[in-house]
Amino acid sequence: MKELNLSEDWKLQDIKTEKITLEQLEEMRSMTDSYESLLNKRARKLSEYKGQELGEEKLKSMMLEEYTFLKRPVFVLDNEMFIGNAKKTMESLKTKLGA
Helix, strand or coil, X not given: CHHHCCCXXXXXXXXXXXXXXXHHHHHHHHCCCCCHHXXXXXXXXXXXXXXXXXXXXXXXXXXXXXXXXXXCCEEEECCEEEECCCXXXXXXXXXXXXX
């Protein structure tokens, strides 16, 4: 995040201390194809759900209950969302930011 040199205009939300709201999660979902695309597949607590069918509503409730299920970071810029910190994602974000 430091290499992005974000201006003070950006709102940074630490979802560990300031939980994500239903409205925020639904807005992110509207920008992507599924709640699964927002899922942090490396979340340790995901093993508790092994073998269970995780439909859209279940994933939604999981993300609202426990921040670790949401892939991070999430950037929203001009109605475009960048999810996670994969190199390709960060390069796309840098390009969008003109950095």
